[in-house]
Amino acid sequence: MSRRPLTIGRLASAAGVNLETVRYYERIKLMPPPARTASGHRAYEEGHIRRLAFIRRARELGFSIEQIRTLLALAEPTRASCAEVQEVAQTHLDEVRAKLADLAKLERILAETVARCSGDPAPTCPVLDILTTQKRA
């Protein structure tokens, strides 16, 4: 099948993940320990690529490591319960929406403040004003 052994480096680039991150995932037991060659090098299988790629995509979507653990467990048996997966995803979505709202508020305040800047070397500065004055939010 495979001409060349699936080393950690090849696994990492196949899944689009940093090599050190793969070793980190093994340490925290998110990736299972692979077989070893006689000289101690890690020897992976195809399945590891799929698992690592799953993890990477979940991270890109902002799921936490612990959430990914749950998702991986739920994905494992073929008869996974969509409802449980949905719950994890919904929880994460709620968190994302909360952060989004916070960040949008921030953006508005910053944008308004910066927009008031004259650019002059003036003694009064809207940015410093907002930081110096009692908050009103």
Added chain:
Amino acid sequence: MSRRPLTIGRLASAAGVNLETVRYYERIKLMPPPARTASGHRAYEEGHIRRLAFIRRARELGFSIEQIRTLLALAEPTRASCAEVQEVAQTHLDEVRAKLADLAKLERILAETVARCSGDPAPTCPVLDILTTQKRA
């Protein structure tokens, strides 16, 4: 003037900051080391409250510690250059907008995916599908 000594605890609650955080700010030299009583307790002045409150508001607006160092330096002389302050704030605003865009994209993907969930204990799950399938973003 002040009836009671301005201890770290009173400073912290006056500025709305955790007490441990104040000691942390002192360690990283964001707050200057205050005078000490004979028994070694920290004795602050009014100015410390203003500085700490400035820091807290800047943190609430998402400025990094290093950015705050810069802002504090620029705020110090009365003849601060608004242009330099504006630059720091604009940089931060750009970062906030980038994160906002990322998060909004995330929200959309998650929301669409979760919306497709039937809630049934079905074998196929849109959330797992998106994690298992090659990404398309």
Added chain:
DNA sequence: CTGCACCCCGTAGCGGCTACGGGTGCAAGA
């Protein structure tokens, strides 16, 4: 004078990596 809140300090932990340093293995070119 006792009890308790407050303060002192140093250190370790959080999440999710990333980097470093010092050593071995392995494949391919000269």
Added chain:
DNA sequence: TCTTGCACCCGTAGCCGCTACGGGGTGCAG
């Protein structure tokens, strides 16, 4: 055949911005 140079091995420390912990000492009110 030798050697070059990359890939791999491992443990540990660092990043950010705190927060928590543990084992003490201090100050004030009842």
